[in-house]
Amino acid sequence: MNVRHSITPIGEKRTDRDLTRQWESIDWKKVRSYVNRLQTRIAKATREGKWNLVKRLQYLLTHSYYGKLLAVRIVTQNQGARTPGIDGERWLRPHEKMQATLSITCNRYKAKPLKRIYIPKPGKDTKRPLSIPTMYDRAMQALYALALQPAAETCADKRSFGFRLFRSAQDAAQYAFNCLHNPKSAQWILEGDIKGCFDNISHNWLEKNVPMDRSVLSQFLKAGYVFEKNLYHTDRGTPQGGIISPILANITLDGLESILDEQYPDMKVHFIRYADDFMVTAPSKEVAEEICELIRIFLTERGLELSESKTLITHINDGFDFLGWSFRKYDGILLIKPSRESIRKVTDKIHEIIHKATAWNQEQLIQALNPVIIGWSNYHRHIVAKETFQKLDHIVWNMLWRWAKRRHPQKDRRWVARRYWHTEASRNWVFKTETTKLAMFADTMIRRHNMVKLNKNPYLDRKYFLERVDKARNNTPWIQTRFSYFPYCRPANGL
Numbered sequence: 043m044n045v046r047h048s049i050t051p052i053g054e055k056r057t058d059r060d061l062t063r064q065w066e067s068i069d070w071k072k073v074r075s076y077v078n079r080l081q082t083r084i085a086k087a088t089r090e091g092k093w094n095l096v097k098r099l100q101y102l103l104t105h106s107y108y109g110k111l112l113a114v115r116i117v118t119q120n121q122g123a124r125t126p127g128i129d130g131e132r133w134l135r136p137h138e139k140m141q142a143t144l145s146i147t148c149n150r151y152k153a154k155p156l157k158r159i160y161i162p163k164p165g166k167d168t169k170r171p172l173s174i175p176t177m178y179d180r181a182m183q184a185l186y187a188l189a190l191q192p193a194a195e196t197c198a199d200k201r202s203f204g205f206r207l208f209r210s211a212q213d214a215a216q217y218a219f220n221c222l223h224n225p226k227s228a229q230w231i232l233e234g235d236i237k238g239c240f241d242n243i244s245h246n247w248l249e250k251n252v253p254m255d256r257s258v259l260s261q262f263l264k265a266g267y268v269f270e271k272n273l274y275h276t277d278r279g280t281p282q283g284g285i286i287s288p289i290l291a292n293i294t295l296d297g298l299e300s301i302l303d304e305q306y307p308d309m310k311v312h313f314i315r316y317a318d319d320f321m322v323t324a325p326s327k328e329v330a331e332e333i334c335e336l337i338r339i340f341l342t343e344r345g346l347e348l349s350e351s352k353t354l355i356t357h358i359n360d361g362f363d364f365l366g367w368s369f370r371k372y373d374g375i376l377l378i379k380p381s382r383e384s385i386r387k388v389t390d391k392i393h394e395i396i397h398k399a400t401a402w403n404q405e406q407l408i409q410a411l412n413p414v415i416i417g418w419s420n421y422h423r424h425i426v427a428k429e430t431f432q433k434l435d436h437i438v439w440n441m442l443w444r445w446a447k448r449r450h451p452q453k454d455r456r457w458v459a460r461r462y463w464h465t466e467a468s469r470n471w472v473f474k475t476e477t478t479k480l481a482m483f484a485d486t487m488i489r490r491h492n493m494v495k496l497n498k499n500p501y502l503d504r505k506y507f508l509e510r511v512d513k514a515r516n517n518t519p520w521i522q523t524r525f526s527y528f529p530y531c532r533p534a535n536g537l
Contacts, residue, residue: 061137068111076108077188085192085501088253096253100189104255110146113185114139117177117285127176128157128268146181151258153179153265155273156281171241173267173281183262183285190254192501194289199299200496204317205288207500208507211365212424214316215378216493218369221312221323222358223376228310228323231369232330233362234337235352236295239318240287241279243294244345248280252293262286278345291318294344301340302333321364330355367425378425385430388418389437396441400448404462407445408478411438415481424491431483438483442473 080103087095103109117123118133126132133139156173163170175183195207203214221227245263249256262284266275280287299313302322311333312323322337324330334353341347356362361370366384370377391414399407415438419431446462453461459471466472466479473480492513498506 058137061140062135065136065140065143070115073108073111076106077103077112080106080109081188081192082501082504084189085196085499088193088196089499089502093253096193100193100254103189104148104185107143109185109188110143110181113146113181113188114143116184117180122174122180122283125174126157127174127179128155129176131177133177142177142181146178146185148182148255148258151182151261153182153261155265156267156283158267158269158274171282173283175265175281175284179262179265180285182258186254186258186262187286187289190252190286190289193253194293194296195501196499197296198292199296199313199315201299201313202292202296202315204315204319205292208510209494211316211421212491213494214314214365215367215425216491217312217496218314218321218364219376219378220493221310221314222369222371225374227358228312228325229358230324230327230330231356231358231362232322232324232333233352233354233356233364234320234322234334235349236318236341237347237349238279239295239346240282240291242345242347243279243291244343245278247344248290248294252290288317294346298337298340301336305336306333316365319365321362327355366421380422380425380427380430384422385434388414389434392438393441396445399445404473405475405478408473408475408480412478412481415483416486419481419483419486423486423488425488427486428484428488431486434483439471439473442480 080099084096084099084103087093087099114133118139124132124134133142154176156175156179159172159174160169161172191207198206201217203209203211203217222231245260248263249259252259263280264276265281266273267281268274280290295315295318298315302311302313306329309329310323310325311329314321322330322333324333334348334355338348354362358369358371358376361368363369363381363383366381368379368381370379392411395410395414396407399410402410419427422430442462443458446458447455450458450461463471463473466474492510494510495506500507
């Protein structure tokens with residue numbers, strides 16, 4: 043007699059196995075190549091102003107099997123893949139990913155409400171709202187982001203650096219340096235910050251100006267959110283946490299640069315933006331005040347307004363902070379250093395880790411500290427930071443010494459030093475074990491950042507960016523966005 047102990051039907055098991063086999067046999071190079079070709083065509087059509095063709099190509103991409111495959115892969119491989127939405131669903135196993143790909147459809151699509159959580163803002167008492175879509179809605183957003191990104195990238199402001207392909211905060215800092223370092227450069231700076239940018243963008247404006255399917259866009263925007271088992275409707279803003287939200291925010295703010303260029307064609311007015319933070323150089327304080335009013339009018343049309351507390355007009359000799367750096371001229375020489383706020387944040391974070399490590403061994407502590415030290419130093423390695431690195435190493439050493447003494451209150455100083463610090467080459471105080479070693483800020487090599495060419499498009503000038511990536515891998519860490527897929531798809535004959 044045949045006995046079957048499983049309660050799952052045999053047919054379902056076979057289906058799961060078939061789906062798993064199908065997912066594992068996918069040629070991802072072929073998938074990326076197909077998507078990249080369509081994205082390049084969308085970018086070319088956008089540059090030529092052929093919006094009907096753009097619409098047709100976007101339709102092809104969002105309804106293609108390969109586009110859906112790549113969208114599912116995006117949402118199942120990013121950092122939030124294990125965080126479920128309100129339905130509790132996660133796509134972790136291959137057959138679940140394949141089943142999700144086959145289930146994606148744009149017909150009668152209705153987005154589910156987002157799960158709302160609040161995370162603390164660093165150094166502030168306020169909290170930032172974070173909205174978590176379901177896995178299905180994330181895949182839909184990723185799919186339409188693949189189609190929208192080429193058009194948004196082609197129409198974007200040249201001096202916008204946030205949430206852009208192959209652009210970084212270091213590019214923004216380098217461009218600001220180029221605009222301000224000359225003795226005859228503009229001396230006044232308008233520091234700007236948009237109040238609740240993601241939460242206050244006008245839905246009407248987005249639906250009229252974003253080149254994508256309006257019915258799907260409306261579902262993304264008006265899905266609402268659930269907080270403490272209560273459903274709240276949304277009539278403005280894009281959800282922070284949505285994959286497509288940064289693209290929509292950039293589209294909303296694009297166009298400000300061209301307005302300033304038209305208004306001040308022969309003046310030293312330079313607009314630099316990173317996400318919702320921006321700065322504008324001006325030859326005088328009066329011109330800076332005029333620019334501020336122009337920006338207010340521009341933002342009002344989109345349902346936005348400037349933050350009164352963070353919008354300042356500053357002279358370059360007094361210095362200003364931008365993206366975690368302090369820009370200031372010392373005797374006519376412009377220096378960019380890590381800001382005091384940035385230094386305070388990293389020291390507080392290191393102190394918090396060491397405070398939690400009361401019961402940790404030395405190796406566990408090193409493994410927790412190294413990502414923080416390496417990440418912070420890599421971010422600031424392109425500026426005048428050597429002195430700051432040395433100062434931070436001294437601060438960290440004092441923190442570690444107190445940690446070590448607290449673990450062994452009955453031991454003398456020499457015993458503690460021999461237990462945790464060792465000699466390596468010419469260096470006597472190296473905090474390490476047999477397998478791991480604590481990274482030091484001062485070991486980071488200061489290297490000038492090579493700024494991206496502003497007139498280059500990632501979808502139309504692929505060769506330039508491929509060469510740039512190869513060079514960056516040999517010199518400095520390269521910061522990429524989650525949509526930077528085409529560099530891994532190197533065609534044999536150009537584009």
